[in-house]
Amino acid sequence: MIMPSDKDYKSTKKIKQNISNIKEEFGPLAKWIDDKYDVKTLNLIFDYIGNDKAHPRLQVCLEYARDKGKFMDNKTYNFDKRKQNEIAEKFAEITSDYELKTKSNWIKRIFGLTYESNNLFVYFTDFESIAKIEANEKITEKEIKNLKAKIDNKELWTISRAFSGVTFFLYTDEQLKKYQDSETLKKWKNQYYELLKEYDEFGYFKSDYFYFFLDSKENFDTNYEANWFYYYK
Known part of the structure; x- marks a missing residue:
């Protein structure tokens, strides 16, 4: 989520506008992140880097720029590895529970609809910064x-x-x-x-x-x- 034209921004904007909702299976994780780190998570987006199933990725779309700052390492100016790992572990736990509870789980596995959590890369964006760009461009x-x-x-x-x-x-x-x-x-x-x-x-x-x-x-x-x-x- 870098510019207002990005599909991730557009989908997150619909959640902010109450037009759509975060994916059902990601709701518990979003709440866990909010409670643990005192932030506001608008959306969680799962995909694969370069469409390579060996490199799963989770984008944590926070609402405010100040919230994104809570996940930065002040020494290296990179993402805080400890918090990345904490969220990756919680993601694996929550999605595993969700997949076990949902019906026709074998169908999901056949079609690759389950969430791969091994080697998961967690990164953070914020909605506020992009919304400001959009407003200024308008x-x-x-x-x-x-x-x-x-x-x-x-x-x-x-x-x-x-x-x-x-x-x-x-x-x-x-x-x-x-x-x-x-x-x-x-x-x-x-x-x-x-x-x-x-x-x-x-x-x-x-x-x-x-x-x-x-x-x-x-x-x-x-x-x-x-x-x-x-x-x-």
Whole structure:
């Protein structure tokens, strides 16, 4: 789950919207994860890396970015191996119990519908971060142009969005210094937030905390060869 176009994001969004539910067999595991680690699990997605049955994978789709942080190792900045192993073990236990209780289990085994838990790779994503990207992307170019026209400031070059953030570009570095921490900058931020919240379906953005940056065309031209790919790389 990396972008709003991903099928995993779309299926998780339907759960968040109460249009669909997490798979029945994954419900107990989601509750166990929530209770043990004090998080909110929206979805659990099982598949195989490269469709190779020898490499099963479980995606734990948490709701909030702060929840995903609870599963990161602060020393290595990788996933916490202990927690990965704990969830893998619980997954094996719960899915095994479920398969034993369901009817026609032999049919499931023949068609490969059982869950392979040996060598299970557990990883974590969060819904909030992708939902923010989706909301930001929904703001139209027309709305951006109208906002720039409404601001009507000759020192403002352009407004550029990327992922869940926005950058207001002035022309020069000198202008950049002038507007830093200014009341004008606060006003621009509030004006952009008014656009943003119209598309923020789940209320994840806060007016005092979202990715709002100030930069200059001078910096863009000099240090990034006036190339958006280099700038956002």
